[in-house]
Amino acid sequence: MTDLKDQLSILGRATEYKNVYAPEVLEAFDNKHPENDYWVQFNCPEFTSLCPITGQPDFAEIRISYLPDVKMVESKSLKLYMFSFRNHGAFHEDCVNIIMKDLIRLMDPKYIEVTGIFTPRGGISIYPYCNYGRPGTKYEEMASYRLMNRK
Structure with a gap:
């Protein structure tokens, strides 16, 4: 395994907040227990993100859960990545899918799910959910089961 300092460039340094969607800030490190x-x-x-039509802000709690394999996401880089949505125009459903796909590209996890619990707009709340299990494995079956049995 390589040294963590060689894998991470953001942690322990001055924080630069991006004003536009910035998946490039995501960093991963080696999982010690793959x-x-x-x-x-x-x-x-x-x-927070912006409605792509009206430009009004949308607020949410985003929940990310995953089963790591070889790589794991570094939390400060995840924070900066999530902040980069602040001025990004995307529908709620798009946000959770973008987040999940970016994390899959970064880590190639065994399994991942992302839930958005968005505050009501016009009296309606939207709670989009997406998941992924590595194809051809028990995690693909797990993803299907969790999606079909979601409450």
């Missing part, structure tokens, strides 16, 4: 199945959960209660 042989184990275990959950890593992030809760981002102050997520």
